[in-house]
Amino acid sequence: MLICHCNIITEKEIEQAIIALLDEDPWQLIVPAKVYHSMRKRGRCCGCFPNVVETIIRVTENYHARSEAGGVDVVSHLDRVRELRVQYGSKTHEGRKTGHRAA
Template structure:
């Protein structure tokens, strides 16, 4: 099925790219722009992005059902997520402080 008529990308190509990204890191956040970047394409009209999101969700769910995770992998993901949130929070605080400086 043709998903993106601007770039002539099929659902199978998108699914294969998503699986390849998940093989690299099964807990990464995958968004349409990341999929297109991995395929060396770019969104032109971006009308296909809602369909790509549906494919991402469906493919990711199927991937995780076929590849059961261990407790260690889940814990590693949660610690990475917590670290990411702390770093983003620190960056927000630093940004606010810098913007309130007089000089």
Template sequence: MITCHCNYITEREIEDVVIGFLREDPWQLVVPNKVYHEMGRRGRCCGCFPSVIDIIIRTTVEFHRHLKGGASEELETVVSKLDELRTRLTAARNKVFVA
């Protein structure tokens, strides 16, 4: 699936880059700019960044679940807090666009 239409970047390409970073250091912070830099690209309209962040989070969670052989309580707490934050930010973003 195409995630970034400006750069023609697929979801799979993003996942591969994130997994590569996590193999180097499982606890490093991965952000969209770092992913794009690794691919030799840059954000243009940046409309895809919320989706890229979701892909980074999902891929990181799956990586750590696989690394630990299942979900840990700490990981589930972090995922829960990220979901709450995403919900709040999405609501705030939608409110700005509607107003």
């Protein structure tokens, strides 16, 4: 599935970049800008960033579920990240008006 139309980046490419970052340091904070930087890309319109955040959360959960780390610590941390995203991220809709359509 195509995630970023500006850079033509697929979900699989983003997942691979996230896994490569987690292989370097499993407990680092991964944000969309870090993922794009690792792929030598940059966010242009940044409309894809909410989908990238969801992919980061999903891939990180799966990565740590397969690792030897304690599952309780991982789940509690990711739940806190989700709460912050709901609290701060989903209210503004990236500053776009309700009737905004890209196409």
